[in-house]
Amino acid sequence: MMVKWGVLSTARIGREKVIPALQKAKGVEVAAIASRNEENAKKVAAELGIEKAYGSYEALLADPDIDVIYNPLPNHMHVPMTIEAVKAGKHVLCEKPIALDADEARLLLEMPDDRFVMEAFMVRAHPQWQRALEIVESGELGKLQSIQAFFGYSNQDPQNIRNKAELGGGGLMDIGCYPIVASRYFFNAEPERVVSLIDRDRNFGTDRLTSVMMDFGEGRQAQFTVSTQSAPYQRINLVGTAKRLEILIPFNAPAGEETILRLDSGSVLGDGAIEVERVPACDQYTLQGELFSRVVQGEEELPYGVGDAIQNMEIIDAIVRSERNDSWETVGSPD
Known part of the structure; x- marks a missing residue:
């Protein structure tokens, strides 16, 4: 079974490192990408061979086919968009640092237990x-x-x-x-x-x-x-x-x-x-994607979660x- 990933934003780390690595990962399909500029999303999607391109983050989150959201947005948007993604029923791999401080990170504790959130420490x-x-x-x-x-x-x-x-x-x-x-x-x-x-x-x-x-x-x-x-x-x-x-x-x-x-x-x-x-x-980005996909499929335990991210903050x-x-x-x- 393929786990379908959606990427929030056309950030450089996603374009140059994470997306190409995920496209090599077993059991992973990078199925969609979103930008606040639809033309930019389409351009990057075409360059990277991604099927769907959205002109807003909300449109991507509403896609029922997407299982996992990769969130490489600027630091101040990590928690807000991760919360929105989880509310939309998605699992989230969020770039580090997960929040601006520990209090903001603790907001993620209010999310449903059946959705996985992991900070992207690929190391x-x-x-x-x-x-x-x-x-x-x-x-x-x-x-x-x-x-x-x-x-x-x-x-x-x-x-x-x-x-x-x-x-x-x-x-x-x-x-x-x-x-x-x-x-x-x-x-x-x-x-x-x-x-x-x-x-x-x-x-x-x-x-x-x-x-x-x-x-x-x-x-x-x-x-x-x-x-x-x-x-x-x-x-x-x-x-x-x-x-x-x-x-x-x-x-x-x-x-x-x-x-x-x-x-x-x-x-x-x-x-x-x-x-x-x-x-x-x-x-290491490929291995990270495969690991998180196995967690989503129930094949492996989440190695660390929101509590670990809060402790780092x-x-x-x-x-x-x-x-x-x-x-x-x-x-x-x-x-």
């Missing part, structure tokens, strides 16, 4: 993350003590939505959510408190360089830096009491190319060696409070 579907977790859980690293991550790119276009603070732009919302998810994933725990150091662009008002420390308790720490005005670079290091594991391209893993894990038993000191493990080529909210109050902030605690 969780990539075998390199799954293999790295296997290594952590095997104990080969010893006790996992520290997670260190960096994720940066350069974008100084004033018209780009990532540089519009009022619409949920900035590094923390756009890419900071990735190292937060990574830290939670590999520690299999939640941070108790956070502290941040944030530099904001004077013109945009967005955070252009954000560094965060998260205390996971029991001596476990995670540190990350994200930037929207730096040389493009990304990395995760998982440091244990015995060994270190490095994920070379943890977030934007290239489709169709193998990825690399490096297990270090002490080479920095000259008394160990680096073991390289190559993870076979795949497309609680952490982001605490990081923002830390900047404002210049202090450590407890995750989930109000001002």
